[in-house]
Amino acid sequence: MPRLTDLLRPAADAAVFSPHGRGFAGAVDRAVVVMATVAGIACPYGPVLWYKSMLVAFAAIGGLVLLGAGAATIAAMFRGARIQGPRRRSALVGRSAGDTALAAWIAACFAAWPIARAEAGEPIGLVWSLAEAGGLSAVIWQTLLGVLVLDAWLYWKHRLLHTRLLFPFHRGHHVYRDPTPFAGFAVGPVESLLTFWPILLVAFPWATHFGPTYVALVGGFVLLNYYLHCGVTYAALEATLPRLFVNTSAFHNRHHANAEVNFGEALTLWDHICRTRAEDRRK
Numbered sequence: 001m002p003r004l005t006d007l008l009r010p011a012a013d014a015a016v017f018s019p020h021g022r023g024f025a026g027a028v029d030r031a032v033v034v035m036a037t038v039a040g041i042a043c044p045y046g047p048v049l050w051y052k053s054m055l056v057a058f059a060a061i062g063g064l065v066l067l068g069a070g071a072a073t074i075a076a077m078f079r080g081a082r083i084q085g086p087r088r089r090s091a092l093v094g095r096s097a098g099d100t101a102l103a104a105w106i107a108a109c110f111a112a113w114p115i116a117r118a119e120a121g122e123p124i125g126l127v128w129s130l131a132e133a134g135g136l137s138a139v140i141w142q143t144l145l146g147v148l149v150l151d152a153w154l155y156w157k158h159r160l161l162h163t164r165l166l167f168p169f170h171r172g173h174h175v176y177r178d179p180t181p182f183a184g185f186a187v188g189p190v191e192s193l194l195t196f197w198p199i200l201l202v203a204f205p206w207a208t209h210f211g212p213t214y215v216a217l218v219g220g221f222v223l224l225n226y227y228l229h230c231g232v233t234y235a236a237l238e239a240t241l242p243r244l245f246v247n248t249s250a251f252h253n254r255h256h257a258n259a260e261v262n263f264g265e266a267l268t269l270w271d272h273i274c275r276t277r278a279e280d281r282r283k
């Protein structure tokens with residue numbers, strides 16, 4: 001039996017890019033897709049409503065994310081400075097688009113629960129008036145706290161995915177060493193589960209989410225993710241985002257080129273705290 005401390009050691013770079021060793025992880029990934037999809041049968045508002053909600057969510061999430069990735073890819077072809085120089089290998093756009101569609105499927109399986117509940121006339125956690133959300137100051141501190149908590153989750157999830165134990169579930173995302181916006185959400189089912197489960201919270205009326213800030217933050221995170229994977233930098237963004245500890249294309253591209261540094265997904269706060277930035281390694 002391997003010891004847990006061994007399993008939690010960072011996956012070595014050589015292991016990172018070896019193609020084998022996906023057998024068990026691949027089976028778990030497939031089981032996650034099946035379980036997330038079959039779970040709809042247990043929906044208290046009826047499986048038909050759940051599957052309708054899921055398919056609408058899948059079309060909307062998958063369609064919008066892929067369309068946006070296409071637009072961001074075209075924009076990056078015409079403007080911005082290439083980080084890794086002229087592209088030497090295939091950008092694997094088709095493969096990353098397929099991975100993204102599968103990730104959208106998992107996200108849609110989560111989104112179907114609050115959608116079905118709302119369609120059935122039950123209250124959910126998403127509210128659209130300040131009064132329902134508890135007033136302006138409540139919205140402001142809940143949003144700030146929410147961003148910090150979610151960012152901490154994203155950083156530690158990503159670091160755990162780089163341990164020997166969990167790297168097989170994240171290896172597919174590191175096929176894209178010189179990524180495009182299509183790679184932004186090109187993650188496997190287990191990683192999708194770990195990333196998108198907070199969508200479920202919206203189903204609960206006690207988990208109040210103020211609609212306008214929720215939509216803006218989700219949309220902002222999608223746009224940021226395109227930028228992180230677009231392969232080019234824009235001087236204005238690289239100058240402003242780091243002042244707010246927000247991740248940038250230059251910062252995250254380093255993670256794809258060297259998977260041992262720069263784990264932050266939304267902010268770079270935890271990379272600063274844990275000294276896991278590329279510049280910390282060189283010291």
Ligand SMILES: [Zn+2]
Pocket residue numbers: 158162170173174255259
């Ligand atoms: Zn990674």
